[in-house]
Structure formats: C-alpha cells, structure tokens
Amino acid sequence: MSTPVAMKPAAEPATAKSTARPAARLTGFMPLIALVVLVAALTVADPDFLTQRSLTAASRTAAPLIVLAAGATLVVLCGGIDLSIAALASLSTVLLALWLPDLGGLATPVVILAAATIGAVQGVAHVLLRIPSFIVTLGGMSVLSAVALVVSGAGTVRVVDDTPVAWLDLYLGGYVPMSAAMALLVVALIALVLKVTPLQSWVSATGYSESAARLAGTPVDLVKIGAFCVSGACAGFAAVMLVSRQFSGGPTMADNLLLPAVAAIVVGGTAITGGHGSVWRSLAGALVVTLLRVGLPIVGVPSAYEQILYGAIIVVAVALTLDGSKVSIIK
Amino acid sequence: MTNEVVAAPRRSSRRGASFRDAGPPVALVVIFAVFAALSPQFRSVENVQNIVDAAAVLAVVTCGITFVLMMGSIDLSAAGVMGASALTVSLLVANNRNDNDFGLLGILVAVLLGCAFGCLSGLALVLLKVPSFMATLGVSAVGLGVATLMFAGVQPNITDAMLESWAVERFLGFSYLTWIAVACIVVGWLIQRYTRLGRYAFAIGGAEEVLTLSGVKVKPYKVAVFTLAGAFYGLGGVMVTSQLGAGLVQAGDGYDFSAITAAVVGGTLLTGGRGGILHSAVGVVLVMVLTNGLVQVGVSPYWQGGVEGLIVVAAVAAAVIPQRRRNQVVK
Numbered sequence: 001m002s003t004p005v006a007m008k009p010a011a012e013p014a015t016a017k018s019t020a021r022p023a024a025r026l027t028g029f030m031p032l033i034a035l036v037v038l039v040a041a042l043t044v045a046d047p048d049f050l051t052q053r054s055l056t057a058a059s060r061t062a063a064p065l066i067v068l069a070a071g072a073t074l075v076v077l078c079g080g081i082d083l084s085i086a087a088l089a090s091l092s093t094v095l096l097a098l099w100l101p102d103l104g105g106l107a108t109p110v111v112i113l114a115a116a117t118i119g120a121v122q123g124v125a126h127v128l129l130r131i132p133s134f135i136v137t138l139g140g141m142s143v144l145s146a147v148a149l150v151v152s153g154a155g156t157v158r159v160v161d162d163t164p165v166a167w168l169d170l171y172l173g174g175y176v177p178m179s180a181a182m183a184l185l186v187v188a189l190i191a192l193v194l195k196v197t198p199l200q201s202w203v204s205a206t207g208y209s210e211s212a213a214r215l216a217g218t219p220v221d222l223v224k225i226g227a228f229c230v231s232g233a234c235a236g237f238a239a240v241m242l243v244s245r246q247f248s249g250g251p252t253m254a255d256n257l258l259l260p261a262v263a264a265i266v267v268g269g270t271a272i273t274g275g276h277g278s279v280w281r282s283l284a285g286a287l288v289v290t291l292l293r294v295g296l297p298i299v300g301v302p303s304a305y306e307q308i309l310y311g312a313i314i315v316v317a318v319a320l321t322l323d324g325s326k327v328s329i330i331k
Numbered sequence: 332m333t334n335e336v337v338a339a340p341r342r343s344s345r346r347g348a349s350f351r352d353a354g355p356p357v358a359l360v361v362i363f364a365v366f367a368a369l370s371p372q373f374r375s376v377e378n379v380q381n382i383v384d385a386a387a388v389l390a391v392v393t394c395g396i397t398f399v400l401m402m403g404s405i406d407l408s409a410a411g412v413m414g415a416s417a418l419t420v421s422l423l424v425a426n427n428r429n430d431n432d433f434g435l436l437g438i439l440v441a442v443l444l445g446c447a448f449g450c451l452s453g454l455a456l457v458l459l460k461v462p463s464f465m466a467t468l469g470v471s472a473v474g475l476g477v478a479t480l481m482f483a484g485v486q487p488n489i490t491d492a493m494l495e496s497w498a499v500e501r502f503l504g505f506s507y508l509t510w511i512a513v514a515c516i517v518v519g520w521l522i523q524r525y526t527r528l529g530r531y532a533f534a535i536g537g538a539e540e541v542l543t544l545s546g547v548k549v550k551p552y553k554v555a556v557f558t559l560a561g562a563f564y565g566l567g568g569v570m571v572t573s574q575l576g577a578g579l580v581q582a583g584d585g586y587d588f589s590a591i592t593a594a595v596v597g598g599t600l601l602t603g604g605r606g607g608i609l610h611s612a613v614g615v616v617l618v619m620v621l622t623n624g625l626v627q628v629g630v631s632p633y634w635q636g637g638v639e640g641l642i643v644v645a646a647v648a649a650a651v652i653p654q655r656r657r658n659q660v661v662k
Contacts, residue, residue: 002565027410031561033581072387081464125648127642129644129647129648130648130651131644131647131648131651132647134464135601135643135644136644138407138588138591138640138643139639139641139643139644140640140644141640142588142636142637142639142640142643143636143640143641145636145637145639146633146634146635146637146640147637149633149636150633150634150637154633182552196514203541236436246414259468259472262465262468266465272425272462272465304476304479304480304482305476305480306476307472307473307475307476308472308476308477308480309471309476310476310524311411311468311469311470311471311472311473311474311476312469312473313454313469314465314468314469315459315461315470315471316374316459316467318459318461318462318465318466319455319460319461320461322461322488324342
C-alpha cells in the first residue's frame with residue numbers, strides 16, 4: 001500500500017508501466033525528428049546556414065546549454081528538478097573571474113568543485129529536510145543570485161588575463177570548437193559512467209518509483225545527492241565556458257539559460273516525472289533549442305517571440321512526455 | 332489509509348491550530364521589537380508607513396498565490412503575468428506612445444489579461460496534466476514574451492492622472508495603493524471564507540482524492556483558482572506601473588518568489604489545505620519588516636533575495652517535520 005505523499009502520490013501497483021504505446025515510441029524519436037526538420041527548414045530559409053562558419057557559431061552557442069542541460073537531466077531522471085542551475089552558473093562566472101588572477105590554472109577545477117559542493121548541499125537539504133526539490137532549488141536560486149550580487153558588487157567582473165581558460169576558445173582540428181567538443185565529452189562521460197556502473201538502474205529506479213527503489217535497497221538518498229552534485233559541477237563547467245567566451249563574469253550572466261535548459265531537457269523527451277530519459281536526449285534537446293534560437297532571426301521572427309516559444313515548448317513537451325499512468329493527481 | 336489522510340489535518344488543527352496560527356504573528360512582533368531596539372530610524376513613524384506602502388503590491392500578488400498554494404499547487408507565473416499586464420495598462424491609459432486614454436477600462440483590460448494567463452496555466456494543468464510549476468514557468472515565459480513584444484524598444488511612460496495618483500496620494504497616512512491592497516485582502520478573505528471556490532480550494536489541497544470520490548468535479552475549480560490568481564497578478568502589474576510611472580517588462584521581477592516566501596512564512600503549507608489570506612497578509616508584513624529592518628541595520632540590499640531563499644527553505648522544512656514519517660517520497 002502506498003503512503004500519501006506531498007507532491008506526487010505513488011502509482012497503484014496495477015497501473016504501473018504499461019508497454020510502450022505507439023505514441024510513446026514516436027515521442028522517443030521526436031527530438032531527432034525535430035532536429036532534422038529544423039536543420040532542413042533553416043537550410044531552405046537561408047542556404048548559407050549549412051556552411052561551416054554558421055554551424056561553428058551555432059555549436060559554440062550550444063555548448064554551455066548542453067552542459068547545463070546534461071547535468072540537470074540527472075536530477076530530472078531521479079524525479080526532481082534543479083531550478084538553480086542558471087543562478088549557480090552565474091555565481092560561478094563571478095567566482096571564476098575573481099579567482100583567476102590569484103589561482104591561475106587552478107581556478108577552473110576549484111570553481112567546478114565549489115559549484116559541485118553547492119549542488120551537493122542543495123541535494124542534502126532536499127534529502128534530509130524532505131523539502132520538494134523545486135522549492136530547495138528555487139530558494140537556492142534566490143540565495144545564489146544574492147551571493148553573486150554581493151561578491152561581484154552587482155557589476156561585471158572583467159578578466160584581464162584569460163590564458164587559463166583560453167583553451168576553450170580553440171578549435172579542434174581547425175573546425176570543431178573546443179567548447180562544443182568538451183560539451184560532447186561531458187555528455188559522453190556522464191552516459192558512460194551511468195552505463196558501466198549500477199548507477200543507471202539506481203537512477204531509473206529512483207525516478208520510476210522511489211519507495212520501491214528504497215525497499216529494494218537502492219541508496220536513494222545518495223543517488224539524489226549525487227545527481228544534484230553532478231548538476232552543480234556541470235553548472236560550474238558551463239560557467240567556465242561562458243567566461244572563456246565573454247572575458248568576464250557577471251552576477252546575472254547565465255540567468256537567461258534556465259528556461260532554455262529546462263526546455264532542452266523536456267524537448268529531449270526526458271519525462272519530468274522521472275525515470276524515463278537520458279543525457280543523449282538532452283543533447284538533442286539542447287541542439288533543437290539552440291537551432292530555434294539561432295533560426296528565429298533567420299526566418300525573420302523578432303527575438304521577442306523566443307520567450308513565448310520557450311514557454312509553449314516547455315508546456316507542450318512536458319504534456320507529451322509525461323508518464324500519465326504514474327501520476328494520479330497532478331498538483 | 333485514506334481515512335488517515337482526512338483525519339490527520341483535522342486532528343492537528345484541533346490541538347495544534349492555536350500554536351501554529353500564533354507563530355507568524357508572534358515572530359512578527361519579536362522581529363519588529365528587535366529591529367526597533369537596534370535602529371532608531373526603523374521605529375520612526377515614516378518608516379512604518381514606508382514598510383506598509385512597500386508591502387502593497389506584494390500583498391496583492393500574495394493574495395493570488397495563496398489560493399493556488401492552498402490547493403497544493405504552485406504558481407511561478409507572477410513575474411510574466413505582471414510584466415504583460417504592466418505593459419498593457421501603460422499602453423491603454425494616457426501615455427507617451429499612443430493616443431489611448433481609457434482610464435479605468437484600461438486597468439480592467441490589464442486585470443482581465445491576467446485572468447487569461449491564469450486560465451492558461453490552469454488549463455495546461457488540468458487538460459494537459461502538466462505539473463503546475465512547469466505550466467506556470469512556461470506561462471511566465473509567454474507573459475514576458477508578450478510584454479517584450481508590446482514594449483517594442485520604447486518605454487511607455489504613463490501620463491494618466493488617476494493611475495499616477497494611486498502611488499502618490501495618501502488617505503489616512505497611507506497611499507491609495509495600500510488601501511487597494513487592503514481591499515484585495517478583504518475580498519480574498521471573503522472569497523476564501525464564503526464562496527464555494529475558496530472552500531473547494533482548501534478541500535482540493537487537503538484531500539483531492541476524497542473530494543473527487545465524493546463526486547465533486549475539481550477541474551473547473553482548479554482552472555478558476557488559477558484564473559483568480561491571475562487577476563490578482565494583473566492588478567499587481569497595474570500597481571507597479573502606477574509606482575514606476577512607466578510600463579516595464581521587468582515589472583514583476585522577484586515578486587513570484589517573494590510572494591511564495593510571504594505565503595509560506597505566514598503559515599500556508601506548500602502541500603496545501605492549510606493557511607489562508609490572513610496568514611499570508613501576516614507573512615507579507617513579516618517579509619517586508621525583515622527586508623526593511625536588515626537594510627536599516629546596515630545589511631546590503633543585495634542580500635534580500637538570499638534572506639528570502641533561506642526563509643522559504645527553513646519555513647518549509649519546519650512545516651514538514653511533523654509529517655516526516657508519512658511523507659515517504661519527496662520529489
């Protein structure tokens with residue numbers, strides 16, 4: 001018998017995962033289809049789109065978003081959400097810009113470590129205090145923004161000597177931007193670690209049915225804290241990419257990446273209810289979101305529609321990917 | 332099991348209600364006394380007037396969000412809805428962008444626009460089964476996009492005498508905006524206490540399953556509650572426009588989170604079913620006293636968001652402690 005819970009009551013045993021419906025199978029390929037359609041549409045609208053120059057620019061824009069989305073995907077897979085990633089990335093750009101003069105090359109790992117720690121702290125608060133993850137991270141978002149404002153003095157922190165992070169601006173083999181390659185590497189690394197360790201099944205079990213996973217002996221609390229930790233580290237790494245591109249850190253620099261990152265996760269087809277999805281999907285989702293962003297001006301749509309589009313995408317994508325059988329009451 | 336869900340809140344409300352309800356007002360008095368002892372400026376009559384006047388907009392927004400929280404849902408759309416309604420009203424009353432001069436009618440249209448956005452959130456929740464925090468996150472983005480479209484690069488400054496007077500003119504020592512907020516609290520309390528909508532909002536938060544099994548069609552009421560909340564946000568946007576003398580896209584920045592903070596601090600549970608307008612009103616004053624007092628004793632105003640974030644997490648954690656055992660799964 002399931003116990004009543006705060007946010008989402010557990011499913012009745014009888015209504016557990018049904019076999020994949022045709023619609024569900026279709027939504028599985030949705031991000032790839034959307035990606036192909038978008039590339040085709042943009043090429044028709046602007047034949048110059050499929051040139052090396054604009055593709056390079058697009059992939060450089062996508063890199064921080066991919067990293068952010070990949071980290072937060074783990075939290076979503078566990079059934080939670082991390083709304084603090086953008087604020088954490090902003091704070092990390094400030095910290096990196098402040099620490100670069102003193103720490104030099106060490107600043108990058110230190111910032112990523114700090115971000116991972118902050119993520120882990122949020123995870124611990126979520127697990128130990130039993131607060132819904134979106135409230136912890138919403139509070140975290142507020143706190144981190146405040147800290148970023150205070151330590152930066154509410155202004156942009158310029159980076160004078162950016163040699164320690166300049167390697168992210170190089171091009172791999174002359175064509176592929178290093179930041180995009182690193183983003184791909186992060187996604188591959190997370191996917192690989194999930195695959196070769198029991199983590200994959202632990203994360204899915206936690207997402208699909210937390211109480212069942214707990215009864216089966218899965219270290220649910222540790223898995224969740226770990227997911228938040230990785231999410232934080234990814235936000236830190238995204239911040240390094242942003243600093244290497246903009247030569248400065250700012251207390252609100254990455255704030256507008258929250259919606260695109262959430263959109264990337266849900267467009268990729270990772271169910272917001274947890275369990276179903278993968279980091280590869282979020283990669284596809286992030287590319288779709290970036291192409292939309294780059295493509296709107298090409299088609300001649302004012303960029304103000306970008307926000308409206310994100311809002312609509314999030315709602316529609318969540319509605320399509322939601323595992324309806326799992327949640328009897330939607331709050 | 333089901334019986335226990337119904338019985339639990341009732342039992343605690345018999346014994347624990349007086350203590351629980353007394354907590355926030357006592358905290359308010361204590362915090363006020365501490366700041367009054369620390370800072371001579373804080374205890375001046377002008378500062379008390381300042382605090383109350385500054386609380387007006389937050390009070391109206393919190394009225395709206397309280398109904399949503401009572402249902403156990405959450406609403407992150409206030410910022411977007413307020414931005415859209417601020418731009419709408421500033422373009423409809425006498426302004427420097429066009430020849431409109433609709434006066435009260437313009438304000439009514441802005442409030443109705445807020446209703447429409449709220450209705451959209453509610454429909455996404457009920458029909459598409461998108462969890463409310465996702466649906467309202469999306470609607471917020473849509474609202475900001477609509478506001479940006481209307482802003483169109485030129486700031487609309489209002490010249491409407493009536494709307495401008497709201498923030499300036501005083502009655503019995505407080506600005507008109509404060510009296511509007513008081514009226515909203517009274518109306519909100521009447522709705523909560525004496526209408527079916529308010530009663531059902533409570534019941535949905537307390538035990539939605541039971542309500543559904545008793546034959547109540549909860550869906551229309553959920554949409555209605557979100558619509559009502561949207562109306563309050565719309566009015567909030569109008570009030571911010573009156574304060575600023577101009578329509579800004581960022582009119583509602585931060586109000587969504589501050590309102591959640593105020594409601595939670597006032598004793599409204601995020602799980603729904605407990606709290607109310609009067610609790611939230613106390614919460615609003617508590618938050619304003621705290622932020623004002625911290626500035627008066629010399630804390631940087633940048634910390635405001637951070638303080639709110641910590642308060643929310645602490646308040647939610649404190650509210651969850653009595654239910655720790657029942658609350659097995661927290662997403």
